[in-house]
Amino acid sequence: xxxxxxxxxxxxxxxxxxxxxxxxxxxxxxxxxxxxxxxxxxxxxxxxxxxxxxxxxxxxxxxxxxxxxxxxxxxxxxxxxxxxxxxxxxxxxxxxxxxxxxxxxxxxxxxxxxxxxxxxxxxxxxxxxxxxxxxxxxxxxxxxxxxxxxxxxxxxxxxxxxxxxxxxxxxxxxxxxxxxxxxxxxxxxxxxxxxxxxxxxxxxxxxxxxxxxxxxxxxxxxxxxxxxxxxxxxxxxxxxxxxxxxxxxxxxxxxxxxxxxxxxxxxxxxxxxxxxxxxxxxxxxxxxxxxxxxxxxxxxxxxxxxxxxxxxxxxxxxxxxxxxxxxxxxxxxxxxxxxxxxx
Ligand code: ADP
Ligand code: MG
Numbered sequence: 015x016x017x018x019x020x021x022x023x024x025x026x027x028x029x030x031x032x033x034x035x036x037x038x039x040x041x042x043x044x045x046x047x048x049x050x051x052x053x054x055x056x057x058x059x060x061x062x063x064x065x066x067x068x069x070x071x072x073x074x075x076x077x078x079x080x081x082x083x084x085x086x087x088x089x090x091x092x093x094x095x096x097x098x099x100x101x102x103x104x105x106x107x108x109x110x111x112x113x114x115x116x117x118x119x120x121x122x123x124x125x126x127x128x129x130x131x132x133x134x135x136x137x138x139x140x141x142x143x144x145x146x147x148x149x150x151x152x153x154x155x156x157x158x159x160x161x162x163x164x165x166x167x168x169x170x171x172x173x174x175x176x177x178x179x180x181x182x183x184x185x186x187x188x189x190x191x192x193x194x195x196x197x198x199x200x201x202x203x204x205x206x207x208x209x210x211x212x213x214x215x216x217x218x219x220x221x222x223x224x225x226x227x228x229x230x231x232x233x234x235x236x237x238x239x240x241x242x243x244x245x246x247x248x249x250x251x252x253x254x255x256x257x258x259x260x261x262x263x264x265x266x267x268x269x270x271x272x273x274x275x276x277x278x279x280x281x282x283x284x285x286x287x288x289x290x291x292x293x294x295x296x297x298x299x300x301x302x303x304x305x306x307x308x309x310x311x312x313x314x315x316x317x318x319x320x321x322x323x324x325x326x327x328x329x330x331x332x333x334x335x336x337x338x339x340x341x342x343x344x345x346x347x348x349x350x351x352x353x354x355x356x357x
Contacts, residue, residue, distance in 0.1 A: 019119035030145055032119070033126050037140060041105045043161060044139045053141035055106055055159065063160040063167065065096040071151035079195045082121055084223045086128025089156050092249070094136050095227035095302045097160035099247035101168040101235075106141045107133070110155035112148035136229060168306070172243040173263035177307040177328040180242075182231045183321055184275040185252055186291055189298025190283040191215070191222035197287075217279040225302045231322065232304075238315045242306035252325075253296040254349040255305045257335060263307075266333040269326035269347060272340050296337075296347075 021029055034048045046054035055062070069075060069089055077085075094104040109129065113122070133140055138158070198210040212219055227247075235242065244263055246255045252274065260267050274295050284291035295301075307328055316322055335347040 017120055021113075021115070021117065021119055021122070024119065026145055029119070029122070030143075033122065034140065036130075039139050040133075040137055041139050043105050044141055047139060047141045048143075053106070053108070055141070057105075057161045059164075060161040061102075061164050061167065063097050063100045063102040063162060064157065065093060065100075066155065066157045067093050067096065069154040069156075071153065076195075076199070077152065078199055080223060082124040083128035083131075085154075086125040086130075087132045088128075088223070088225060089154050090129055090132030090136065090138070090158075091225050091227050091302065093156045093158035094132075094138065094160075094229075095247045095249070097158050098227050098229060098232045099168075099245055099304060100160070100162070101166060101232060101242070101245060102160035102162040103232075104136055104138045104158050104160040106139045106159040108141060108157040108159075109143035110146075110157075111143065112146040112153040114148050114150055114152075117152065136227065168242050168245040169262070170244050170246050170259050171262040171264075173259050173265050173307040173328045174243055174309070175265060175328055175330055177243050177309055178313055178324050179256065179267060179269065179305070179307055179326040179328065180316075180322050181248070181252065181275065181303055181305045181325055182228050182323075183301070183303040184277040184280065185248065185301050185303060186284070186294035186298050187218045187221035187277055187280045188225065188300035188302075189222075189251075189294045190280055190287065190289070190291075191218035191220070192300070193287055193289070194218060194283065195222065215279070215283060217277060218283050222300060225300065227302055228304045234320060234322075235306075240308060240312045240315055242308055245304060245306035248301045248303045248305050249299055251295070251297040251299045251349075252305065253337075253347050254299075257347065257349050259305070259307065260328075260331075260335050263328070264331050266329040266331050267326055267335050267347065268329060268333075269337045271337055273323060273325040275323040275325075 043055050043057050045056050097104040194215055201208055244259045248255050271292050276291050281291050336344050337347045338344055
């Protein structure tokens, strides 16, 4: 049987010490880390970007099919994704946790293994947090901090008429991965003897359980000297994010259904579930790709291997927010959001 150490045998301070004892500082901006009343960071003449995201058991994740190590990794990813979406470089995170006595030290160690793996990959320092008990479930609150050259942040409000709408990677896979895991959970509940064979669905499951933030796209945009006029990360689905950009930039848009990037695995899974893959991309969410607008002059800087698709263009606000379907119909773009698919 797996070892189980009760958290109570360590006490709060023993636990924090255990979880943070191997931290090695990576960023010069990290002046003081875990162990005092607060951490100290100095961004040496740069500007600081700060964002927080919470992940709640039963709302954002289900531990029945989410390995704790993946959850730790994803916690960091969803937070640094917001920092990249501002065109900044993440440098530190602060992690607040609350858990019931259902969680053992071994379980927390597994979670932190994922946290530290993501910290290593994204070059961020874990510089503090808070630890509390909860009556039920696992609650995670993560703050990410990043830096940028003064006034180089990219907001959601800069899109201009004629700008091209770009999105990185492919969309809709995370939603289909979640749909599959929910279906397997139901089957397992009805008959625990049935073992799912998920080998063929590796891609879509990976997209929901182990997403990555598009650090590479930000680096690419810098290398190519491209300056998006507006940018946002795709956490709630393409339509909802594009509508945010349109609203804040006071513009309209034309989105082409046939330009929305979909992986073959996404199309196949959608076919199996009798779902429209476009709807999954528009309303599914959790893809953590970057959606941004560029001036037409920047178009020639894009190359096929860049993993960036042009999906439409920005119009005057009066022209509305529209999608041109594969059949050539012009329809209003609505924010279906995550809940469109129900539970
Ligand atoms: P305080 O009483 O001042 O809030 P704590 O005892 O909560 O201090 O925390 C002590 C130190 O441990 C602080 O530096 C805090 O940031 C850090 N810390 C607390 N919980 C965590 C955690 N879950 N992960 C990482 N660092 C933590
Ligand atoms: Mg505290």
